[in-house]
Amino acid sequence: xxxxxxxxxxxxxxxxxxxxxxxxxxxxxxxxxxxxxxxxxxxxxxxxxxxxxxxxxxxxxxxxxxxxxxxxxxxxxxxxxxxxxxxxxxxxxxxxxxxxxxxxxxxxxxxxxxxxxxxxxxxxxxxxxxxxxxxxxxxxxxxxxxxxxxxxxxxxxxxxxxxxxxxxxxxxxxxxxxxxxxxxxxxxxxxxxxxxxxxxxxxxxxxxxxxxxxxxxxxxxxxxxxxxxxxxxxxxxxxxxxxxxxxxxxxxxxxxxxxxxxxxxxxxxxxxxxxxxxxxxxxxxxxxxxxxxxxxxxxxxxxxxxxxxxxxxxxxxxxxxxxxxxxxxxxxxxxxxxxxxxxxxxxxxxxxxxxxxxxxxxxxxxxxxxxxxxxxxxxxxxxxxxxxxxxxxxxxxxxxxxxxxxxxxxxxxxxxxxxxx
Numbered sequence: 001x002x003x004x005x006x007x008x009x010x011x012x013x014x015x016x017x018x019x020x021x022x023x024x025x026x027x028x029x030x031x032x033x034x035x036x037x038x039x040x041x042x043x044x045x046x047x048x049x050x051x052x053x054x055x056x057x058x059x060x061x062x063x064x065x066x067x068x069x070x071x072x073x074x075x076x077x078x079x080x081x082x083x084x085x086x087x088x089x090x091x092x093x094x095x096x097x098x099x100x101x102x103x104x105x106x107x108x109x110x111x112x113x114x115x116x117x118x119x120x121x122x123x124x125x126x127x128x129x130x131x132x133x134x135x136x137x138x139x140x141x142x143x144x145x146x147x148x149x150x151x152x153x154x155x156x157x158x159x160x161x162x163x164x165x166x167x168x169x170x171x172x173x174x175x176x177x178x179x180x181x182x183x184x185x186x187x188x189x190x191x192x193x194x195x196x197x198x199x200x201x202x203x204x205x206x207x208x209x210x211x212x213x214x215x216x217x218x219x220x221x222x223x224x225x226x227x228x229x230x231x232x233x234x235x236x237x238x239x240x241x242x243x244x245x246x247x248x249x250x251x252x253x254x255x256x257x258x259x260x261x262x263x264x265x266x267x268x269x270x271x272x273x274x275x276x277x278x279x280x281x282x283x284x285x286x287x288x289x290x291x292x293x294x295x296x297x298x299x300x301x302x303x304x305x306x307x308x309x310x311x312x313x314x315x316x317x318x319x320x321x322x323x324x325x326x327x328x329x330x331x332x333x334x335x336x337x338x339x340x341x342x343x344x345x346x347x348x349x350x351x352x353x354x355x356x357x358x359x360x361x362x363x364x365x366x367x368x369x370x371x372x373x374x375x376x377x378x379x380x381x382x383x384x385x386x387x388x389x390x391x392x393x394x395x396x397x398x399x400x401x402x403x404x405x406x407x408x409x410x411x412x413x414x415x416x417x418x419x420x421x
Contacts, residue, residue, distance in 0.1 A: 053115070053308050055079060055089045055300075056108030058101060060120035062093040065233050066277040067258040071119040071142070071296055078300035082308075097122025105130035109137050115307045117300065118142070131155040138313060140303050142296065143203070145404045147315045158299050159403035160319035163210035164351050165292030165326040167358045169274050170214020171347050172290045172331065172340050173252055176272050177219040179337035186251055188221040194245025195226045196238050196255040196262045200419050204228075206398060206407035207256045210358050211274070212414055217363070218343070225250060227417045235259035244417075246271050263288065272335060279329040289336050291329040298323050318403040321352050359396035364411040371396065371409065378402045
């Protein structure tokens with residue numbers, strides 16, 4: 001296992017792209033204003049604000065990546081709901097995690113964008129560089145960690161409590177395992193899941209652990225194997241990883257990677273699958289169960305509206321189930337176990353009212369012992385010294401001290417097949 005420094009806390013440190021250059025997509029439409037009479041002043045103010053705003057969006061890949069498509073769709077939806085015309089906002093896709101990101105951000109700034117978003121972890125240093133050069137423009141970065149240490153008024157991080165969504169998806173997986181046990185397809189000691197991860201970063205560890213704990217909450221005998229691809233988007237590696245897990249006896253597969261590789265392998269093998277960032281039911285109708293995803297529309301609307309209103313954007317914003325930022329796709333009832341939706345509704349309610357915590361330390365052990373204390377590097381120390389206690393009140397407080405995940409604990413019941421990445 002690699003050491004977990006500041007770069008392990010969140011998504012997308014390094015991704016090799018297939019040579020695409022940053023392309024600006026200008027989308028068509030027009031905004032309109034209104035006369036400021038006493039009867040329609042409010043509508044006029046709203047349309048004037050929409051006309052004055054020009055958001056810019058930067059994505060690592062394009063629509064072929066489920067991860068980036070999730071951001072692209074959110075950008076379009078948020079702008080539409082705020083009355084921002086399609087010829088006003090700008091989108092640059094296939095922007096690598098290098099100087100190209102700064103160039104894209106600078107181009108958007110020069111084009112008149114007054115708020116600019118980027119979606120990948122490795123974009124962060126270049127977004128910060130642009131924020132320092134353009135102090136009058138707001139820069140918002142999803143999955144980053146440095147906003148609270150940079151101290152810039154115009155640079156912000158955002159993430160969501162996706163571990164809650166993965167926990168719920170794990171509950172659906174556990175229900176399926178129970179069905180397989182009850183039908184005699186497998187025995188309880190054969191309830192082994194597989195998980196295709198990208199890197200050994202805290203975001204991935206938090207994700208696969210919460211998925212496992214969700215499954216374990218309804219299927220106590222479950223175990224899980226995790227393999228890593230060394231890439232966020234590599235369809236061949238993800239398919240090979242899932243196939244390896246299936247051949248090793250895993251009877252259900254999930255993933256934290258962005259292609260159709262793992263779901264396709266499951267469909268070909270007839271193995272139930274829980275995907276990520278969107279439904280794969282159309283392509284995998286016989287194996288797809290459910291998917292969790294972050295809905296970025298609430299954050300995009302919040303941040304853009306703040307610029308429209310002249311109000312402050314939070315330095316470190318965390319979306320939740322309650323804000324609509326963490327979602328499950330529709331359940332594939334033809335594959336899911338009977339009673340799954342009712343169970344998901346029950347568990348979701350407990351997560352929302354605080355009576356259930358994903359990382360309840362009474363539900364797992366670390367090397368056979370209960371986790372009573374854990375110091376994480378989540379405070380305002382620019383050196384990311386691990387000195388903040390994040391275990392209290394009986395659970396690990398993920399994403400409460402900072403939006404980006406920092407749960408990097410290896411718990412019992414999960415076996416890592418490789419840790420080269």
